[in-house]
Structures are given as C-alpha cells and as structure tokens.
Amino acid sequence: MLRSVFGKTIWERRIGLVWWVLGIAALAMLTVAFWPTLRDQPDLTEFLESLPPGLLALFGGADIDVLFTPAGFVSSRLYASIGPIMLIVFAISIGTRVVAGEEDRGTMDLLLAQPVTRTRIVIEGAAAMVVLVAVLAATLLAVLLATNPAFDLELTVTAVLAANVGVMLLAVLHGALALAVGGLTGNRAVTLGVATAVVVFGWFINGLAEVVDQLKPAQRVSPFHWFLQGSPLTNGFDWPANVLMALVATGLVAIAVWGFNRRDVAT
Template identity: 40%
Template structure:
C-alpha cells in the first residue's frame, strides 16, 4: 500500500471520510425528521411566494414546492447545505494533496521516492475524487433510506442523478484547490480562492435569471452545471455533466504541469 500514493491517501483519509459520512447521514436524518411537519403547512409555499424574486432565486431552487418531497429537498438540502458539505471536503482534500504535505514537512520525503511528480498529483487527485463521490453517494443513500422512514419518498434514479451532479461540482472545486496548491504550495490561498469563487458562482447562478447583465455568464457557472437543469426532477443532464467533468480534468492536468515546474527542495 505504501508504494501507492492513491491507496495510502485513501487509507490516511479513512477516519475523516467516516466522520464526514456520519455527519451527512445525521444532516439528512434531521431534514427527514422535519419533513412531516412541513408537508402539511401551506404557509411555507406562501412564504416562498412572498419572497422577493432575487432572494427566491438565491435561496430556493426555481419552481420548488415545499409541499412535495422533491421540492422540500431541493430547497432545504440541495440548494445550500449539500453543496457546502461536499465543497468543504473536496477543496480541503485537494489542497492537502500538495500544500498539506508541505505544511507537514512530508513533501520532501514523498519526492525522494522513485515516484514521478505526475503520478503523485494524479493519484492524489484520484483519491480526492473517490472520497467526493463516496460522500455524494452517502448523501443519496441516506435520502433514500432515512426519507422512507418519514414518508419522504423520492425517485431513486433522480436522487442519484442529483448526487452525480453534486459530486461533479465537488470535483471541479477540489481540482481547483489541487491546482492552486500544486502551483503555489500555499494552503491558505489554495483554500480561500476556490471558496471565494464558489460563492461568486453561487451568486451568478442564483441571480442570473433575474439580473440582465448576469444572464450571459450564468451558464458558465459550475453551480449552473450542478442545478441549472434540475436533476432531481429531470435526471442527469449529460452536456452539463461532461462540461463539469472536463473542467475537473483540465484543472488536474494544470496541477500536474504546475507541480512539475515548481522548484521544491528535496
């Protein structure tokens, strides 16, 4: 295992991944437990209807109906908390791949092995991707299992389509964190910039439908690739999925190029 950066990285992440998975299951259980008290409250939809259009676009997915399980999950989990959880993990793991090694003074030891820099970066990127997909799958499975306990029945294919788009969103920003850490070795910058760009992408996607000057750039937002085609209702949108996957791959390649060019003392 120690000769494989991929397997060693996954092994090192086991406890953290278990903690993240438990936290996600608890988060979903909370929303599932609240659902029975929400579904019989028509005032919730009235409240959403009374919100200014800009706020409704930012904090509630378009067309969501709180009286249905799909609409409730779109608003309460998938529009905000779900992406935050996955992005926190993906960005943190992507940054730790290189900048984290430097902070712990283990990068020199890693580079002293016969492993190439390209292999190190790509295997760490693969470990980040596996962890991100695992957490998205955990969220989907929790929705299906825990939701059934409270009558919050959701179509399995649509749930996992939404989780697929969520995982791809995480991969884009995780790969961005990886690329920045590979290029600079600075953990703070490599975490802060993707987080800031994620907030910017969220605002652009949320307000793109109501602010004229944002409309031309809305479709370039990774948040639009995640939610713009409403995967929890319509299933996987393959063009959006391929764009997100392609973006993550390009960023991973840039991480390799940047790390190969860096002067790191061994």
C-alpha cells in the same frame, strides 16, 4: 493502506471521513424528516413567500411552487445549498492537501526523496479525492433511498442517482480546482483563498441570476448552474452537464500536473 500516495491520501482521512459521513447522513435525515412538517404548514408557506426572492433563490427555491414539491424541497436543501457546500469543502480540503498542503507542512521534500514522480502524486491524490467524495455522495444516496418511502418523497431511484452523480462531480470539480492552484503555486493559503472565492462566486451568481436578469449571462460560468439547471432530482441525468463538469475537473487535474512539474518545490 499505506502502500501508495493514493492509499496515504485516504489513510489520512480515515477518521475524519467517519465524521463527515455521520454529518452528511444526519443532514440528509433531518432534511427529509422536515418535509411532512413543511408540507402541512400553510403558515410556513406564507412566511417563505414573504421572503425576498433573492434570498430564496440562493437556497435553490426561487419558484415557491417548485419548492413545495418533495423534489424541489430536498433539492433546495441537499443539492443547492448546504449539501453541495459540505461536499465541496471536503473536496477542497483534500485537493489542497495533496500538493500545497504537503509543501506547507514541509513533508513534500521527504516524499519526493522516494522514487515517485510529481505526476503520480497529483494523479493518485486526485483519484483518492474522487473516491472520498464518492463515499459522501453514496451516503447521501443511501439515506435518500432509505427514507424516501417513509416520508412520501416520491423520488425515483434514477433521479436520486442522477442528483448524487451530479453533486459528486460538482464537488470533485472544486477539489480539482484546489489541486490545480496548489500545483501552480505550492501555496496553501492562496489555494484555499482562490478555491473559496470561486465557490462563493459561483454559488451567488447562480442564485442571484434567478432573480436578476442582467446576471443571466454570467450564470453560465457557474458550476452550480451547470449542475442545477437540469434539476436532476426532478428530471434525472443531465449528461451534457455531467460531461462538462467531468471534463473541466480533468482539465484542472492536468493543469495541476503541468504546474507542479514545472516549478520548484516550496519550502
């Protein structure tokens, strides 16, 4: 596997990836298994209705009626809160590692002593990040498709596929952001800080705008909004949103290439 920067980036994650896959699979299974209980618990419905709408909105369920459909419930857990956050954290950790992390550890000098261009390091790192995130998204997909019949989720294959393509693009976008900040600065702490801030901001603004009308215009800059606005787990593919996320991610990788090529390698 250690034949290229792409291979090395995946090689470095080979053990961590197993744990991520198990974690995502466990999360998906527990979430799905919880659905019949939730459906048959009127008390829980009352409890949820008593919660402040802002709190519910953050977890993707401002509308209680939607939350109590299988798609609404699964979407709120696996695609609006903990699920995408896990994928995003994974993507950001890889995006940070490729440039800023390598410089932080001091290994970039040795890598760049070999005949590889900085452009190639960024692009192969980005490609590896996409593949690794896709493995997690595929895990989520596999668990949902496998458990769907047993727990009466009534999800269509297209809808599950659409939601996973969407969540993967959402995570890749944030990983590409980390790559871009790393490419521009070469500073690992700054990279993690900026990427985390963007995730937190995007997530909160998207949730809060559901209940605070004044925030509606700001919601449009949130990648979470791009991904969730079309409710892919209910309505299937939202191609304009997917294309938008893919374009932004590509643009961020281009910025990473430009930024890394123009500056000194950090020590």
